[in-house]
Each structure stands twice: as C-alpha cells, then as structure tokens.
Amino acid sequence: MTLQSLLGCTLPLIQAPMAGSHNHTLTAAVCNAGGLGSLACALFDASALRLELEALTRKTTQPFNLNFFCHTPPRVDAARDAAWRTALRPYYAELDIDPASISSGPGRLPFSAEMADVLDEFRPAVVSFHFGLPAAELLARVKACGAKVLSSATTVEEARWLEAHGADAIIAQGLEAGGHRGMFLSEDLNRQLGTFALLPQIVQAVQVPVIAAGGIADAQGVRAAMALGASGVQVGTAYLCCDEASTSAIHRAALLSPAAQHTALTNLFSGRPARGIVNRVMRELGPISPLAPAFPLATSAIAPLRSQAESQGSGDFSPLWAGQNTRGCQAIGAAELTAQLAQGFTH
Structure with a gap:
C-alpha cells in the first residue's frame, strides 16, 4: 500500500506540524495543493481546537493530519x-x-479524552503523535473515529515499539529536524542519528510505511529520501517562511x-x-x-x-x-513550495 492510499492524499508529502508558527491557513493550503497538511494541536485546549477545525474544514475538503503531544x-x-x-x-x-x-x-497539554471527543466530531483522516503514543484506551478512540495513526521515532527501538503498539506509519525523525525531538524511550541524545543514517535502518526494521523527516528542504532531498526506502517525506522548516505561515517577523528574519x-x-x-x-x-x-x-x-x-x-x-x-x-525557506505561497518539493517524486 502506498502512503498516498493509506493517508488519502495525492502526494506522499506531509507538512510538519509546528506549534506556534502556523494555524489552519497553512494546513489547508498544503492540503489543497495535494500534500497532507498538518495542524499542530499541542497549544490548544478542546474549545480552541474545535474553532480551528471549523475554520479548517471551511477551507479544504481534503484529508488533513492533527498532531498531538502524548507526554506524561x-x-x-x-x-x-x-x-x-x-x-x-x-x-x-x-x-x-x-x-x-x-x-x-x-x-503544552498531552492528548486527552476531551481532545478525543473533538476527534469524534470531525473524524480527521490522520492523527499523529509526538513522544510515543497515548494510553491504549485513548489510542483505541482515535482509531475508532477512522483515523490512521502516525508517530515519530528517533531510534530503531522506538520504531519497533511504535509498530508493536499500533502505529500505521512511522516518521523517522533525524537529528537534523527542527523543533522538539520525538524521543521517548531514552533521553540519551548520543543515541540520535541523522536522517539518512536512521531512515534505512527503520525501513529494514518495520513493516509499516516509513516517512523521512529532518533536513529535507527541496526536491533533491526528497529524491534522496525516497532512494533510501522512504514511503514519503515530512517537511517543516521550509514551510516556515511561506505566506500562509503564522511565523513571527523575528523568526522569519532569523530563518533568512x-x-x-x-x-x-x-x-x-x-x-x-x-x-x-x-x-x-x-x-x-x-x-x-x-x-x-x-x-x-x-x-x-x-x-x-x-x-x-x-x-x-x-x-x-x-x-x-x-x-x-x-535553504528551502522562501517567501512564497505554500502551494508553490509544495509543487517544488513534489518534483522530487517524479524525477
């Protein structure tokens, strides 16, 4: 099964969730361009999430991903x-x-029963987690609403754990990636690997699709990830300077x-x-x-x-x-960036 058929999107390309730097506007733009737009939900309570989803579903009819933290x-x-x-x-x-x-x-609050209630209302195509997976009863609720489940692994051991505990696909998060490390089985930073060292090892270790994340900013990086066995890629940093991102002026200036x-x-x-x-x-x-x-x-x-x-x-x-x-950060529309990245799947 291809990643597109699993997640329901046209391209095997996920816009990474980036709490504090985007809202439903960027998510919808990526969805409408054929990728899987993600909405970072870690800073929302249930009522704020409901408002974001009402706005998101007015902007797109395409599948989208909701991302939650699941720390203790x-x-x-x-x-x-x-x-x-x-x-x-x-x-x-x-x-x-x-x-x-x-x-x-x-x-930041972890995924909860209140958030699961919101998922029951909106039935997203994809739900992803950072720092492992939520408790079994909460994960069962996510799957019951029809969502496919993704989570980040930073080691082979974490990838095997995620597959054993119900993940439908795994995001191989390399050391290059921006934002929070998804590590959850060990706090030892010395165990962290770069994307192109980690990716083929996870591909070999699990049966579910593997999505490469970290350091991928252009079509060339997409091609490299796919050549190493990725079923798709997740891109975050390059989207931070897009017109639809809510990245602050100070943050944008630093990125450029x-x-x-x-x-x-x-x-x-x-x-x-x-x-x-x-x-x-x-x-x-x-x-x-x-x-x-x-x-x-x-x-x-x-x-x-x-x-x-x-x-x-x-x-x-x-x-x-x-x-x-x-180097992929550009002051352009998210649809244009998505099209640039998509060239990595066709050449």
Missing part, C-alpha cells in the same frame, strides 16, 4: 523551579520584569539570515530537547541546562523574557525553531 505531565519540583528562576534572574532585572509576577503554568546556519538542540524553552537557531540565551546559558525544569514546565519562567524582548524587536529569548537545512 511531570510533578512540579519546587527546588528545581527556584534554581531555574535564579538562573534567569539577571535577565529579569535587565528587562525590568518582576519575578514575583510570573505564574507557573502547565504549558546567516544566523540560521547555526542551530543546536536546546531544552531552555520547554524542558525537552528541540532544535532551534542559536541565540543569546542559548549562548550564555548553554543550549542544554540541567536547571531547566522537566517538559513542559520550563516554559513559564522564560516566556515573559521572550515576550518583553520581542516587544523590543529582539529574538534573544525566543525559541527560533529550525532544522539544520534552512
């Missing part, structure tokens, strides 16, 4: 949280922020600047490793800090710094998510 929310560690805020205190003083005014919050040549995995912004363009706070604190609270609790303390700096035109404290290959 951690317990708050008061001592670690205090140490993290202490590390950030000089920045609070510099930007005239009162640390006492900063509240703690849950941040020489700074985009230097990315790193960092846990400063959320508590989990995610790849972004190196900025001031990553340089000064180090991209990986043992002080950062567990995902997603690190976010609340650094968010006011981001907001205040961005109001002054600075991305010094912003998560400028990007993969290692930003």
